Amino acid sequence: MIERDSAKLLLRFSEQYPVVTVTGPRQSGKTTLVKSVFKEKPYYNLEQISQFEFAKNDPEGFMGQMPEGGIIDEIQRVPELLNLIQVFSDKKGKNGLFIITGSSQFELLHGISQSLAGRTALLTLLPLSLHELKKAELLADSSSRNIYQGFMPRIVNEKLNPSEALDFYYRTYVERDVRNLAEIRHLSQFQMFVRMCAGRVGQILNMSSLGNDVGVSHTTVKEWISILKASYIIFTLEPYFENIGKRLMKSPKLYFYDTGLAAYLLGIENENQVITHPLFGNLFENMVIGEFLKYRFNNGKSSNLTFFRDSKGNEVDIVYSVAQHKIPVEIKAGKTIREDFFKGLQYFETIFPEMPYGKFLIYGGKDIQNRKDAKVITPETIFDEFNKISSQL
Numbered sequence: 001m002i003e004r005d006s007a008k009l010l011l012r013f014s015e016q017y018p019v020v021t022v023t024g025p026r027q028s029g030k031t032t033l034v035k036s037v038f039k040e041k042p043y044y045n046l047e048q049i050s051q052f053e054f055a056k057n058d059p060e061g062f063m064g065q066m067p068e069g070g071i072i073d074e075i076q077r078v079p080e081l082l083n084l085i086q087v088f089s090d091k092k093g094k095n096g097l098f099i100i101t102g103s104s105q106f107e108l109l110h111g112i113s114q115s116l117a118g119r120t121a122l123l124t125l126l127p128l129s130l131h132e133l134k135k136a137e138l139l140a141d142s143s144s145r146n147i148y149q150g151f152m153p154r155i156v157n158e159k160l161n162p163s164e165a166l167d168f169y170y171r172t173y174v175e176r177d178v179r180n181l182a183e184i185r186h187l188s189q190f191q192m193f194v195r196m197c198a199g200r201v202g203q204i205l206n207m208s209s210l211g212n213d214v215g216v217s218h219t220t221v222k223e224w225i226s227i228l229k230a231s232y233i234i235f236t237l238e239p240y241f242e243n244i245g246k247r248l249m250k251s252p253k254l255y256f257y258d259t260g261l262a263a264y265l266l267g268i269e270n271e272n273q274v275i276t277h278p279l280f281g282n283l284f285e286n287m288v289i290g291e292f293l294k295y296r297f298n299n300g301k302s303s304n305l306t307f308f309r310d311s312k313g314n315e316v317d318i319v320y321s322v323a324q325h326k327i328p329v330e331i332k333a334g335k336t337i338r339e340d341f342f343k344g345l346q347y348f349e350t351i352f353p354e355m356p357y358g359k360f361l362i363y364g365g366k367d368i369q370n371r372k373d374a375k376v377i378t379p380e381t382i383f384d385e386f387n388k389i390s391s392q393l
Contacts, residue, residue, distance in 0.1 A: 002136045002153060004033050005298040005383075006125060011037055013121035013300075014096035018089035021116070022101045023108060024125035025232035025257050026173050029153040030101045033125060034071050038099055042070040046077040059084055069097030076108040082115040089119055104231060126232075127151035127258050129294040130287075131383035139380060143333070143364050144274035146379075147283045150260015151290075166264040178231045184224075189214055193224055197234060197254060198265035202282030205236060205254045232257050237289065240306035240319040240326075253307055255286045262286060284333035285317060288362050291382045292318060292329075299390075314347045322389065327357050330374070335365040342373040357389050 010033065013020045022030050035043060042065065046052045055062040055078040063084045069092075075081055085098050100120075102108035112120060128151040133139040138156055140146045149155055149162040152169075174194060175187065184190045193214045200210070211221040228234045236252035256262040262283060268274055274283065289305065296303055308316040308328070318329035328348040332341045345359045359374040362382065369376040377385050 001032060001036060002029075002128060002132055002138070002157060004029065004125070005129065005132055005294075006123060006300075007033065007037055009298065009300050010034070010099075010123055013123060014038070014099065016095060017119065017121040018092070018095050019085060019098045019100060019116055019120035020096075020123060021108070021112060021120045022099065022123050022125055023232075024103065025127065025152075026103045026177075027152045027154060027169065028125050028127045028232075030103070030125050031073055032153065034073075034099045034101060038071060041099065042066050043073070044070060045073040047074050052077055055081060063088060069094075071099045071101075073101050074103065075100045076102040076104045076111065079108075079111040082111045086115045086119060123300065124297040126290070126294045126297055128153055128156060129298065129383065130291050130380040131295075134380050142271070143284055143287065143379065144271045144280075147259045147280075147287055148263050148268060148271040148274050150258045150263070152258060152260065155260065162260050163264060163269050166260055170261065170264065174231075174233060178227060178233065189216055190224065193221070194228070194233075195265045197225075197228065198256065198262045199279070200254050201256060201262050201279060202285045203254060204251050206251065233261070235293070237305055237307050237318075240308045255289055257290065259283055259287045259290065281333040284364060285331045288331045288379050288382070289318060291379055292320065292386075295383055295386060308344075308348060314344060316344045316348045319348075320386075322357055322393065325354070325356055326352055327355065327360065327389070328352075329360045329362060332361065332363045334363060337361070337363060337365065337369070337376060342371075345374050357392075360385070 010020060010022070022034055024030055031045070044051050046055055059078065059080050063081065072081065085100070089097055130139060130146070133156065140149065150166065154160065155162055155165045175191065193210070193216070196210055196213055207218050207221045207225070211218050214221070225234070229236070234254060234256050236254055238252045239250065263274060266277065266279065268277060274280055277283070292305055293303055304321040306319045308319050316328040317331040320327040320329055328345050330341060330345050334341070341361055341363065345361065349355065349359065361374045361376045362379055363376060366378060367376070368378065368381060375385070
């Protein structure tokens with residue numbers, strides 16, 4: 001099993017709260033993580049028909065199986081259990097009783113806010129990080145391979161064919177479960193919509209344009225975007241804004257939680273096609289931003305990432321907040337560093353000259369360099385570099 005960076009955090013949460021809720025995409029490793037950390041706890045999977053029917057038809061009898069708590073997987077399938085967990089936890093008055101998981105933010109977090117507010121810690125587990133792969137000696141030797149195969153544990157660990165595995169994932173989860181969740185009737189339009197989202201990875205989200213291309217209304221696009229976000233398929237990065245005049249960019253940028261799925265939806269069938277694809281730079285950017293998200297979530301923190309862009313086209317891919325200070329991060333897929341790579345960072349410094357934690361350029365090469373304009377690092381060193389910054393706080 002690949003050691004997960006969030007394992008210690010999960011254990012600490014269980015010592016401080018009666019319930020720990022682990023959310024994240026399907027096949028991100030939630031079940032493996034919770035079962036490995038809490039080996040002694042009884043385990044129940046509501047994806048299994050027998051367990052689902054038992055919990056649905058006799059929730060009190062189902063909960064009676066675990067007088068000392070347990071692990072309940074995909075609990076959003078029977079949200080009625082959350083009320084019983086609340087009653088049981090309050091009665092017991094102990095921490096670490098229940099570990100519950102779910103892969104739908106909309107269903108699960110709505111139920112938690114109603115029943116378990118103040119009683120549960122929340123941990124978001126995304127697919128494997130570059131740091132975790134590096135520790136496990138499973139890191140691919142090229143960015144194109146990492147992008148193509150993605151970061152779902154089973155695909156990486158069992159060396160599955162990414163195109164095949166992600167095709168199965170897409171058809172069984174996105175086309176079936178997500179479609180049913182949204183009660184989408186027109187499958188062909190929804191399929192086109194998801195693929196159109198992949199074609200806009202790393203770009204400003206224009207809902208009107210997306211709706212016109214798919215043939216649906218702006219309202220429908222907004223609803224489908226919300227469903228894909230709640231299902232951990234996509235996420236958006238909001239523009240940075242903090243009293244520097246008027247907000248010049250209102251729309252967010254669109255990314256996928258797993259680059260492998262984005263590559264599959266773009267029709268990429270092997271890693272050689274990644275580097276020649278017109279969206280290679282966007283996919284590389286997606287991978288890097290995903291690494292920052294994983295770093296934050298694996299440390300129990302929410303996303304603090306934004307991007308900067310003004311009306312003249314000056315842009316910085318990530319603005320990473322540290323208290324009142326900002327760390328600008330530029331992302332370039334090129335393996336050879338060019339002077340124009342630093343243009344956005346140089347401009348950002350003219351607006352925010354006080355940057356005690358420096359500026360960063362993350363690129364597709366191998367060398368780490370300390371330059372006058374920024375520290376140049378690689379995607380797999382993000383964890384170490386930003387850990388150093390966190391240790392200074």
